[in-house]
Amino acid sequence: MSTPGRSGLIFDEALLFERSRVDRPGIPLEDPEVPCVDPREVIEPKLVRDDIEGFPELSELDVVRHFTRLSQWNYGIDSGFYPLGSCTMKYNPKLNDLAAQLPGLVDLHPLAPETAIQGTLALAHELEEALAEIAGLDRVTLQPAAGAQAELVGMMMIRAYHRSRGDDQRVRVLIPDTAHGTNPASAALTGMEIAEVKSGADGILHPEQLAPLLDERTSALMLTNPNTLGLFETHAEELAERVHAAGGLVYLDGANMNALMGVAKPGHMGVDVMHFNLHKTFSTPHGGGGPGSGPLAVRNILAPFLPTPVIHREGDRYRLDNEFPYSIGRVHAFFGNAGIYLRALAYIRTLGAAGLTEVTQRAVLNANYLLARLREQYDVPHDRRVMHECVLTDRRQQATGVTTADIAKRLMDYGFHPPTIYFPLVVHGALMIEPTECESLESLDAFIEAMERIANEAATSPELVTGAPRRPKVRRLDEVRAARHPRLRWSAPDAES
Numbered sequence: 001m002s003t004p005g006r007s008g009l010i011f012d013e014a015l016l017f018e019r020s021r022v023d024r025p026g027i028p029l030e031d032p033e034v035p036c037v038d039p040r041e042v043i044e045p046k047l048v049r050d051d052i053e054g055f056p057e058l059s060e061l062d063v064v065r066h067f068t069r070l071s072q073w074n075y076g077i078d079s080g081f082y083p084l085g086s087c088t089m090k091y092n093p094k095l096n097d098l099a100a101q102l103p104g105l106v107d108l109h110p111l112a113p114e115t116a117i118q119g120t121l122a123l124a125h126e127l128e129e130a131l132a133e134i135a136g137l138d139r140v141t142l143q144p145a146a147g148a149q150a151e152l153v154g155m156m157m158i159r160a161y162h163r164s165r166g167d168d169q170r171v172r173v174l175i176p177d178t179a180h181g182t183n184p185a186s187a188a189l190t191g192m193e194i195a196e197v198k199s200g201a202d203g204i205l206h207p208e209q210l211a212p213l214l215d216e217r218t219s220a221l222m223l224t225n226p227n228t229l230g231l232f233e234t235h236a237e238e239l240a241e242r243v244h245a246a247g248g249l250v251y252l253d254g255a256n257m258n259a260l261m262g263v264a265k266p267g268h269m270g271v272d273v274m275h276f277n278l279h280k281t282f283s284t285p286h287g288g289g290g291p292g293s294g295p296l297a298v299r300n301i302l303a304p305f306l307p308t309p310v311i312h313r314e315g316d317r318y319r320l321d322n323e324f325p326y327s328i329g330r331v332h333a334f335f336g337n338a339g340i341y342l343r344a345l346a347y348i349r350t351l352g353a354a355g356l357t358e359v360t361q362r363a364v365l366n367a368n369y370l371l372a373r374l375r376e377q378y379d380v381p382h383d384r385r386v387m388h389e390c391v392l393t394d395r396r397q398q399a400t401g402v403t404t405a406d407i408a409k410r411l412m413d414y415g416f417h418p419p420t421i422y423f424p425l426v427v428h429g430a431l432m433i434e435p436t437e438c439e440s441l442e443s444l445d446a447f448i449e450a451m452e453r454i455a456n457e458a459a460t461s462p463e464l465v466t467g468a469p470r471r472p473k474v475r476r477l478d479e480v481r482a483a484r485h486p487r488l489r490w491s492a493p494d495a496e497s
C-alpha cells in the first residue's frame, strides 16, 4: 500500500555501543603544529580523563549514518499524516517561519527601550486587533504562553471582575463533561470550585442541564466549543444568556479555532473571554513541548483586569503600559512569545479573511469526509455532523478482542501516526481523529484505506492487530514499568541482570 512517504522505513538500529569495534578510528588528527598543553595544567587534574571506559569506537561515517537514520524515524507533520485529535497537527507554511526570523525581529533585546521596538509593538498590536476581530471581542493580550495558561489568566480575570463588584461569593465554575481536561485544572488553580455539568445523550450541552446549577455562587461557565467530541454546542447562545442572567460570565476554550474562524464569532454567541492556541490554528508547530502562545480575547467589561504590560497605540506610536490599577499583574516575562505571534500575524496576513474562512471550511469538510467513510466499519458514538474532528470507538472490533490501543499500534505499521486515543473520557475506547485543513484527498484516502484494512484484519485475523506494531524495534512496552522503574543507562547484554 502506498502511504505518503513513510512505509519504506524499518525502525531498527543498533546502538553505537553495539556497533563499536576496538581501535576503529573516528577522525584521525595530524600532529598539531602548535605546542600541546597538558590539560592538567589548566583544569583541575581530578576532572581530567585519559579514557572513558566502554566509549564506542566508530568511524565518522558510522556515526553520521547512525544519527541520520535516527533522525528519519522522527515522525512529524513534515513527514506524514498526523491525525492527533484536539492537537491540530497541521502543516505550517515555512514562509511564516522566515517572516518571524527576520533579523530585525529576532535580534531585539528583550530589555530594549520602547522607542527601539516600535516595529515589533506595531506588529503585536496589529495581531491583537486581528484576533479581536476573529473572536468578535474587544481586547486581546498576547502574553499567555499556552492554552492552559490562558485559561488560568482568564479565570483570574473573571475572579477579579466579580471581586471588583463585591461578588466575592462567586467561586463556582461550571464545566461540561466534554470540556478539555485543562479547563478544570486551570480553574482549580485559581482556588475556585469546579462543578461538572453532564451533557446530553447527543453529546452536547442543554440549557435544562445547566439551569439547576446556576445561582449567586456561579462565577463562570467554561465551555469548549466545538467540544472534545468535535461537536458544535448548538445551544451556546442560550447557555450564555442563562449564565449572564445568573450573574456569571462565559469562558470559551477556543483552542480549536480552525473549526470556527471566519464563519462564527464567539463574541456573537455571548462569550465574554476566550483563548486561542496560536500553536494549533495559527502556524506554529504543536506537540514538541513548546514554546506556545495562547492569546486571550476579552469583552470590554474585563479589559481593566488584563495582565500588564498592555500595548497602547497613541497616533502612530506604541507604548507599553504597566500602570493598570485593576490588572491581575504580569503573567509572562516581557510581553509573550514574540516569535510565535509573528508567525500568526504572517499567517493571517497571507491568507486574509477569505483564506481563513476557507481554512475552517476545509477542516470541517475533511473531518466529515473521514467520518462518512469510516462509519461503515467503526462505531460512531454521536452520529451527527462534526466540526474539525470526529470520534470513533472500538465497539465493533471488540468481538474479536481488538481494542483502540491495538488499532492505534497497527496504524504505525501502515506508516501513520495514531490518532488521540481514550480521550475524550466520556467515550469508552475513543479514537479521536483530526485531519486538519491541510491534507489532500489522496492522503485522507490513504488513511481511510489503512483504517479499513485494520477493521478487516480485526474481523478475520485479529492477531495481526493485537500483535502490532511490527515495524518498530521495540514493539509493546510495559509502560507502567517503564515509568516506575526507568532504566536510563545502557549496559552490555552480558552484564544484564
Ligand SMILES: *Cc1c(COP(=O)(O)O)cnc(C)c1O
Residues within 6 Å of the ligand: 086, 087, 145, 146, 147, 148, 149, 180, 182, 224, 253, 255, 256, 277, 292, 294
Ligand atoms: C490543546 C488544547 C488545550 C490546551 O492547550 P495547551 O497550549 O496545550 O495548554 C485546551 N483546550 C483544548 C480544547 C485544546 O485542544
